Amino acid sequence: MIPALYFVLPGVALLIALVIWRTSAMARRFSCEEYFSDQDYAPLSGPDYSCLQLGPKIFDPTDSAFVARETSAHFARRFREERTLLALQWLNQIRRHTNFFMRIHAKAARSNADLRVQDELALGFDFLLFQLTIGILYCAVWLRGPFHAVRLVRYSLAAGRHFDGLTRDLRSAAPSFVADPVVVAAEPPRRNRSAASG
């Protein structure tokens, strides 16, 4: 059954790609044509910048802790639900922000014969990675709320730093491991030489 699924997969993937392409085409065209009607650098305002600054405040658990301490459990729960919605909205906003600029870039790049494939692939990869991060974060916020999600991210970052430190320690210790056999191998002749001289 598994090999059969493997062969069905490309067909299903193609059909899904087709549906995504058609459904996203309308929205993309609308925003891009609107932007390019001015044909200049000036209107690079893009989506709403100001709300992007609100991230640290939305994900900050201080006021949620205050509400939990000072009000009823029901009110605190409603507060957390509202904050979850706000956090999801903020993540959507930051995603829209990058999508907007990527669309403008794509439109500029498609007609340009000077396009460098490596640059495009690197940018595409960065964009994909960013989208993946946002997607994972969105799922985490949706499942556990913004405060737990932040804690999870911080824990992951701390774990990452810890493993990075461990790897660095191992790497710094590695030369002595490598050098030891050399020293051991090199020692007997030296001893012989000293014995001979002695």
Place this chain on the structure above:
Amino acid sequence: MLSYAIWLAGLVLETVLIVRAVQGRFLGRYPFFYSYLASVLLRSLALVPVFRWRPDIYPQAYWYSQFLLVLLGCGVVWEIYRTALSGFPGAARMAQNVLPFLFVLSFSRVFVKAWNSGHWVPGFTPLETERDLRIVQAALLAGLIALLAFYVVPIGRNLKGMIIGFSFFLGTSLIHLTARDYFGEAFQRAWGYIQPLAYLAVLGIWLIALWFYSPAPEPEPASRLELDYQARLAGTRRQLRLARSHLARTMKP
């Protein structure tokens, strides 16, 4: 009786498509596509006397002609690429790099299977071979769709219909060829209806899209922004970094 009616409807739709292209004088605009369509039509008609008077050689005749159609199908993908990206040198350059990579990636599997088989045939059965070649076409078309979507390339009604129809055809072909291979004879009866019905739906899509000639819209004259690619690239990178920094600042302990 039903299968006969479906078969006949397919022939009628193919003929109407070709006649419309001749009437509208756009047959030469999509030579591979109409060659493919004409070949399918001629093959269907040519196989009738074989089926009636030489049923013993019908399977061979069917599968050998099918491989010819699969090769012509690759030509249709190439035609879609050539027509859609002709006015967009940047997107075309990306396609020239990405599509050969996808071709090598998907075709290497077919090549390795053929190498191992000893008879230079990739599959144990003709059905398996057709499926493997369809996977190559599907990979190329999926890559092309991804590029068209990423670069927001405007395409005309004709090309849009060709892509939708051909993708639907390839997607459903891969699914039912696999089902036929996996379930064997038990699926044969259902396959006899599913395959022609799916093809009939594809012909319907093509008929609507190619009823009259509708070329891709002319690319707009390049704006200052489009001409200055390096500046745009740097700007996009800066915006991506900015968004990432917002995210990092939010998550920072």
